[in-house]
Amino acid sequence: MSSITLASADLKQLLARVALGDRTAFRRLYDATAPSLFGVALRIVRQRDRAEEVLQDAFVNAWNRAAGYQAALSQPMTWLTAIVRNRALDELRSGARHVAESLDEEEDSDASAIEDTQPGPLGLLEQAADALAIRDCLDSIDGSQRQCLALVYYHGLSHSEVAAHVGSPIGSVKVWLRRGLDKLKRCLGATSE
Amino acid sequence: MNYDRAKLLDRLAAEYVFGTMSARVRSRFNAIQRALPAAREAVHAWEQRLTPLARSIPPEKPSAAAWKAIERKIGGNASPSFASTWLAWLKPMLGVAFGVVATLGLIRLYPTAIMPIDDIVQERGTLPASYVGLLTDEANKPVVLASSTRHGSIMSIKILRKVELPTGKVLQLWALPPDGEPFPLGVVPAEGKSTFRMTDTSEKLLSKVSRLAVSIEDAPAGAGAKPAAYVLTGNCVKLW
Numbered sequence: 001m002s003s004i005t006l007a008s009a010d011l012k013q014l015l016a017r018v019a020l021g022d023r024t025a026f027r028r029l030y031d032a033t034a035p036s037l038f039g040v041a042l043r044i045v046r047q048r049d050r051a052e053e054v055l056q057d058a059f060v061n062a063w064n065r066a067a068g069y070q071a072a073l074s075q076p077m078t079w080l081t082a083i084v085r086n087r088a089l090d091e092l093r094s095g096a097r098h099v100a101e102s103l104d105e106e107e108d109s110d111a112s113a114i115e116d117t118q119p120g121p122l123g124l125l126e127q128a129a130d131a132l133a134i135r136d137c138l139d140s141i142d143g144s145q146r147q148c149l150a151l152v153y154y155h156g157l158s159h160s161e162v163a164a165h166v167g168s169p170i171g172s173v174k175v176w177l178r179r180g181l182d183k184l185k186r187c188l189g190a191t192s193e
Numbered sequence: 194m195n196y197d198r199a200k201l202l203d204r205l206a207a208e209y210v211f212g213t214m215s216a217r218v219r220s221r222f223n224a225i226q227r228a229l230p231a232a233r234e235a236v237h238a239w240e241q242r243l244t245p246l247a248r249s250i251p252p253e254k255p256s257a258a259a260w261k262a263i264e265r266k267i268g269g270n271a272s273p274s275f276a277s278t279w280l281a282w283l284k285p286m287l288g289v290a291f292g293v294v295a296t297l298g299l300i301r302l303y304p305t306a307i308m309p310i311d312d313i314v315q316e317r318g319t320l321p322a323s324y325v326g327l328l329t330d331e332a333n334k335p336v337v338l339a340s341s342t343r344h345g346s347i348m349s350i351k352i353l354r355k356v357e358l359p360t361g362k363v364l365q366l367w368a369l370p371p372d373g374e375p376f377p378l379g380v381v382p383a384e385g386k387s388t389f390r391m392t393d394t395s396e397k398l399l400s401k402v403s404r405l406a407v408s409i410e411d412a413p414a415g416a417g418a419k420p421a422a423y424v425l426t427g428n429c430v431k432l433w
Contacts, residue, residue, distance in 0.1 A: 021390060026267075030260060035252035042253050044212075052259045060266045064347055064388065074241065081247050082240040085212070093216035119251075127249035153246055156212045181207050188242045 007032060011076035019066040026063060033077065034059075037084045043121075044088040044156040054091050058084040092156045121150035129187075137187035145180035148173055199231070206235035210243055321432075324395045326405040328427035330354075336425050337381060337407060339366065341395040343433065347388050348379055348395075355384040356424075358409065365414045368429070369404040377414035381407060392416075405429045 011032065017025035034055065041058070042051040061083050069079055119127065125146065129138040138146065144166065151157045151165060159177070163170040208214050209222050226232045322343035330336050338351040350366075358364060364383060367375040378398070379389035391398055407425040414420070 021392075023264075023267075027260070030263070034259070035254050036248075036250070038255040038259075039250040039253040040247050043250055048256075051253075052255055052262075055255055055259055056262045056266065059263045063263075063267045064390070067346055073237065077248075078241060078244040081244045082210075085210075085247070089212045090216070090219065093214075093219060119249075124249045125246065128246040131248060132245055152212055153243065154250065158215065159213055177211075177213060181211060185207070185242060188245070 008075050008077065012071045015066055015069050015071070015076050015079075018063065019069065026059075029062075030059060033080055036077070037080055040081060040084050041088045043154050044085070045092050046155075050091060051088070054084065054088045058087045061087070089156050093158075121154040122147055124154050125150040132188070134187045138184075141180055141183045141187075142176070144168070145176040145183070148176045149180045149184060152177060199235075202229075202232050202235040203238075206232065206239045210236055210239035323432040324399045324429060325432050326427055326429040328405055328407055328425040330425055335427075337366075337427070339381075339405060339429075340432075341391070341399075343396050343431075344394050346391045346394050348391055349386070349388045350381045351386050352382060352384045358383040362409050362411060363413055364424075365408050365410045365420065367406045367408065367414075367420050367423075368399060368402040369406055370402050371404075372401075375406065375420050376416070377418055377420075378405075380413045399429060400431075402429050 011029065014025045014029040014032070018029055037058065038051060038055050041054040042048065045051050045054055058080070062080060065083075069076075074082075126135065126138065129135040141149070147166060148162050151162050157165065159170050159173055162177070163173045166173070168176075205222055205225075209219065214222060222232070226236060324341055324343065326337075326339040327335055328337040328339070334354060336352065336354045336356060338353055339348055341348045348366075356364060364381045366378045366381050368378050369375045376398075378391055381387065381389075405427055406420070406423040408420040408423050410421055
């Protein structure tokens with residue numbers, strides 16, 4: 001979203017003040033970024049209460065680590081998104097064990113939750129590609145690879161979950177993802193960011 | 194850096210950031226990152242590359258309770274998140290161990306990488322510069338382990354033996370400079386682990402401090418406060 005890019009310098013200022021323990025700045029940083037970051041977490045863990053826990057842990061983490069934030073190396077949103085994604089993926093993976101042990105219906109409900117989320121993961125990937133002006137490059141990636149990439153990045157699906165979702169053997173999914181990532185790296189490397 | 198290892202780290206970093214690693218492999222790769230600057234750099238590069246993709250995700254408003262919980266967690270007596278405590282705690286204390294574990298982890302993940310990563314441990318062969326304090330009770334039994342990196346301002350606390358604390362009271366950690374008044378550092382829990390942010394970096398606050406102490410207070414001590422009787426004391430040493 002362009003508003004985030006525009007606010008990046010302000011966010012850097014806020015983070016610098018947060019590093020000094022400024023709680024007012026921290027609240028402003030939260031107000032400015034929490035909805036976007038909550039959206040990221042929610043897509044991955046798929047439950048509002050778990051996503052809120054992820055968001056809370058991520059912000060506490062950001063508060064503790066703000067002094068180590070290096071403005072020259074990373075945009076504030078990139079830094080914060082990485083914290084949220086990492087926490088969300090840890091949460092999802094730790095929960096994956098429970099899902100595997102639970103009834104099949106639960107997994108089905110997870111799968112349907114993905115279908116119900118609009119726009120779907122592939123739509124998000126295409127929108128991002130449009131915004132980054134790499135749509136042509138993305139379109140050159142094979143359709144199955146594209147779908148796998150989108151399911152993994154936006155919903156945090158594991159290899160086996162992607163395989164079940166697209167109805168392909170896990171070996172093929174791994175190869176698609178590896179190749180897809182290589183191609184995506186080239187596409188993203190061609191952007192100005 | 195060895196080219197094969199750089200390629201391997203790039204691939205692992207891609208899978209880590211992208212999210213395809215299992216919980217077990219993620220946790221091992223987290224350890225590798227803590228020990229290897231090159232791994233952190235590879236992850237950073239992938240984060241820079243992939244994060245723009247997240248911008249197409251529609252924002253969602255979290256509940257008002259989320260902020261309240263955060264506020265509570267970063268408060269003076271808050272118990273920080275497990276992840277931050279764990280990280281802050283492990284970094285200063287287990288640098289060498291991580292170097293070794295990370296190497297073994299990488300080898301276990303990718304056995305073919307044994308040769309290229311021989312120099313991994315060399316890259317991080319010593320503990321990071323830190324201040325470490327070990328406080329003991331009257332019977333000289335260790336009770337509180339306090340540590341913080343030299344240029345950081347987060348103090349990590351591990352309670353080695355549960356402290357009996359009357360309800361409504363707090364355990365206040367003090368720095369005791371040899372030629373000045375004791376000054377408060379923060380509040381420590383009666384058991385478990387926690388972290389708190391100090392008013393400045395360890396280097397600024399502790400470079401001349403050789404002793405630490407804990408007293409039982411009615412409330413967290415502010416600047417200029419005088420300590421009640423110490424229940425725990427110990428040495429504060431420089432780990433470099």
